[in-house]
Amino acid sequence: MRKLFLFAICTLFTHMAMSQTNLITGIAARKTTSLNGAWQYIVDPYGTGFYDYRYQERKENDREAYWNTDEPVNKTERKEHKFTDKYILQVPGDWNSQAEKFLYYEGIVWYKKSFDFTRTSAANKVYLYFGAVNYEADVYLNGKKLGKHKGGFTPFNFEVPDSVLKATGNYLVVKVDNTRHKDEVPTVNTDWWNYGGITRDVQLIEVPQAFIQDYSLHIKKGASLKTSKNIPVEGWVQLNGGQSSKEVIVEVPELKIKKAFPVTGDKVAIQFNLPAVQLWSPQTPRLYTVVISTNTDRIEDKIGFRTIEVVGKQILLNGNPLFMRGICIHEEIPRQIRRAYNKQDALQLLGLAKELSCNMVRLAHYPHNENMARTADSLGILVWSEIPVYWTIDFNSTEVFEKARTQLAEMITRDHNRASIIIWSVGNETPVKPVRTNFMRNLISAARSLDSSRLVSAALEVNYQPGVNKIDDPLGEYVDIVSFNEYLGWYAGLPDRCRTAKWEFAYNKPFFISETGAETLYGFHGDSLTRWSEEYQEWFYREQVAMLKRMPDNFAGLSPWILCDFRSPRRNNQTFQEGWNNKGLIDQQGRKKKAFAVLKAYYDEKSSTPN
Ligand code: GCB
Structure with a gap:
């Protein structure tokens, strides 16, 4: 019985841990620098940039690893990889539609982008954000691996350590691999084309040390919408930790709402009432500007309020x-x-x-x-x-x-x-x-x-x-x-x-x-x-x-x-x-x-x- 209980607890915790992501949301309203545009590439069907001739994963400082500089130190150094402007792919975008040779290509392509970057405040943290890469992405900046992500249709971000980011001449390399595998999601067999590449936007995001990572606001489940006054809204604001702020403020200026919520941990519970709100629906897709702030960060979004539920045999949107x-x-x-x-x-x-x-x-x-x-x-x-x-x-x-x-x-x-x-x-x-x-x-x-x-x-x-x-x-x-x-x-x-x-x-x-x-x-x-x-x-x-x-x-x-x-x-x-x-x-x-x-x-x- 005790074993069973322990097992249940462990499953619950693993479950909770696995359900979390460290994703930063509301990107459109943050301080961002786009890394979209022309990226150089190398097509690498044998994975040579990643494996040596014994098919061992290359060491971080291996000069032939494609994440390391392609510039020879002197004229005698032999270099067997080189990115050039002769081979350019546009990001965002699948590779298949960008050159005839890619029409049916599935495998590894290395993408490279050089960029300069000065943060607006020296105290800011910097994250590298990808809207999506299909399917597997290994990301390296200035020879250091920032991380790996699998899954071709969802976003991910990596924190960029201060020690790695430079003001000029950053060397960003992404190994993209869209090879299909039986044990991936999706698996090998689908009824659509497996477009490869950095298919969505790439951005650098600047945030303060203590920032608002994510937030969720919606009308409370089961709330009655009989009157359009005092409709209960609930949700939470996720802080990244290390906050000095005592409170999180939520504002809906058009409705003259401004509420403060005490910070008791990294996830702050939100609850307030909406007076005279116009509900979001296909006929009235009304969005309200919502401002969330702490003493160090501020984020704005446009959010619609509506309910969706199943009652008996019907789906009800805003009760209808x-x-x-x-x-x-x-x-x-x-x-x-x-x-x-x-x-x-x-x-x-x-x-x-x-x-x-x-x-x-x-x-x-x-x-x-x-x-x-x-x-x-x-x-x-x-x-x-x-x-x-x-x-x-x-x-x-x-x-x-x-x-x-x-x-x-x-x-x-x-x-x-x-x-x-x-x-x-x-x-x-x-x-x-x-x-x-x-x-x-x-x-x-x-x-x-x-x-x-x-x-x-x-x-x-x-x-x-x-x-x-x-x-x-x-x-x-x-x-x-x-x-x-x-x-x-x-x-x-x-x-x-x-x-x-x-x-x-x-x-x-x-x-x-x-x-x-x-x-x-x-x-x-x-x-x-x-x-x-x-x-x-x-x-x-x-x-x-x-x-x-x-x-x-x-x-x-x-x-x-x-x-x-x-x-x-x-x-x-x-x-x-x-x-x-x-x-x-x-x-x-x-x-x-x-x-x-x-x-x-x-x-x-x-x-x-x-x-
Ligand atoms: C289905 C699948 C869809 C296929 C479609 C078809 O049931 O869900 O992915 O493309 O049938 O055309 O056969």
């Missing part, structure tokens, strides 16, 4: 029933055909979703760049955000679980102040078996312990039985919304199968169709029975919509697959696919297919209902 008119999106931009990363990209993708009359997007299958959630906040689009626990990752491995949990913690930490995000998803189409259910269930509790103010879900599969489609994945018991991907009419029969489809739900919860879709090549026409034709996809959507109209009242919405066609090496019909998954309603050149109008018409009809 919600129907999600969604669409799935990959982080890939049409025409330029590359990873999306900036605000213009977010405006383009979310703008297309708006044109489709969506009020929601499912950001599949990994955390997208921060601009997406911030732009969704300002446009009034609800967001489902997901980690790449996709298909067949190794559910037996505790290490893999820790990798998934780390990515979950990084995703939630970066975005927990975005009102647009209402659902954290812990994965997609994972195979039903006890070890998987246990793994996913633990991820769900990790998500809840990191953020109890949002809903948790996962995209499940349909159990297709003769005469009936069952939604009975055991994971359904643990999620707030039962979501599933259904492909009646594409992978399962022809679209008219929707007419006789019977659905059976094992759970009395709201359900959401997280995917449905059919593939078509833009501009290819035939009758509706002709696969790959625009007419087939159009018919598919017509039948789906007719079926959806007959769904029971706990049907809470859908996010069909997918807004735009996207690159996938699994799609090799050389007539209709050529390395593309063409289930988009919009093709790779940004052209709308016929089915776009069918879904839009359904959404326009639905939008007369609340939210």
Whole structure:
């Protein structure tokens, strides 16, 4: 019994320790210096910059380690690595879209940037922040290793020691490796292209010695919204330690709120009431400037206040029933055909979703760049955000679980102040078996312990039985919304199968169709029975919509697959696919297919209902 108790305590502490990240959030409002732009590179398929000829990891001061200077000390020194301006990659950006030789490249690329830097105050600490590097990053500054990060879609930062940073001629090197491995998250097999590189912004962040690391503010769970006066807000402010400040001040100037909270430890609890607040919703995406300060630091953010909950069979947004008119999106931009990363990209993708009359997007299958959630906040689009626990990752491995949990913690930490995000998803189409259910269930509790103010879900599969489609994945018991991907009419029969489809739900919860879709090549026409034709996809959507109209009242919405066609090496019909998954309603050149109008018409009809 005692052993059991000790085990439970240890698990709890490991769990708590592992759930923490040292991520600094609210980067946009901090003192930053961009290191974006041109970086020199060396392609290194054999890992020569990292391993010597005995395949031993090179010592820190090895002159042939690529993190050490490429300048020979004199004209006789033999140097077998050299960065030059002949080989430049733009950061942020995937490498695949930047030069033809990279189109299918997976492996190691070394990036190098030289920079000068003077901090604005000698007393400031400096951090090096990466929005994301796919997949593995080893970071070296002036020959010293700052750290290593795994996970291709979440941010990370390393403190830069004073002894390492120089005023001029800093030599920053990042070894980027996007080789797929069975024991990573995602694993080797995905239905999207594995874009490599420093895919998001790189910045130096200056903070005072005692700074505000992170903060979370939201309307208290279960709060009544009957009156718009005195709505309770709760949350916390995370300080980095070593504070001299006696209090943390939280201000919402537009609402004339200014409250002080005593500093009793590094995590300061916040609680106050909002008078006459305008709630955030898709119709009124109202954001308030929030200022958080201590005697040494001050940070500003724009935060929306809203509630999201499941009551019985319904999802309620600000207390009103919600129907999600969604669409799935990959982080890939049409025409330029590359990873999306900036605000213009977010405006383009979310703008297309708006044109489709969506009020929601499912950001599949990994955390997208921060601009997406911030732009969704300002446009009034609800967001489902997901980690790449996709298909067949190794559910037996505790290490893999820790990798998934780390990515979950990084995703939630970066975005927990975005009102647009209402659902954290812990994965997609994972195979039903006890070890998987246990793994996913633990991820769900990790998500809840990191953020109890949002809903948790996962995209499940349909159990297709003769005469009936069952939604009975055991994971359904643990999620707030039962979501599933259904492909009646594409992978399962022809679209008219929707007419006789019977659905059976094992759970009395709201359900959401997280995917449905059919593939078509833009501009290819035939009758509706002709696969790959625009007419087939159009018919598919017509039948789906007719079926959806007959769904029971706990049907809470859908996010069909997918807004735009996207690159996938699994799609090799050389007539209709050529390395593309063409289930988009919009093709790779940004052209709308016929089915776009069918879904839009359904959404326009639905939008007369609340939210
Ligand atoms: C799915 C997956 C998605 C695929 C899609 C397809 O269920 O979740 O990643 O791309 O089906 O096109 O088959």
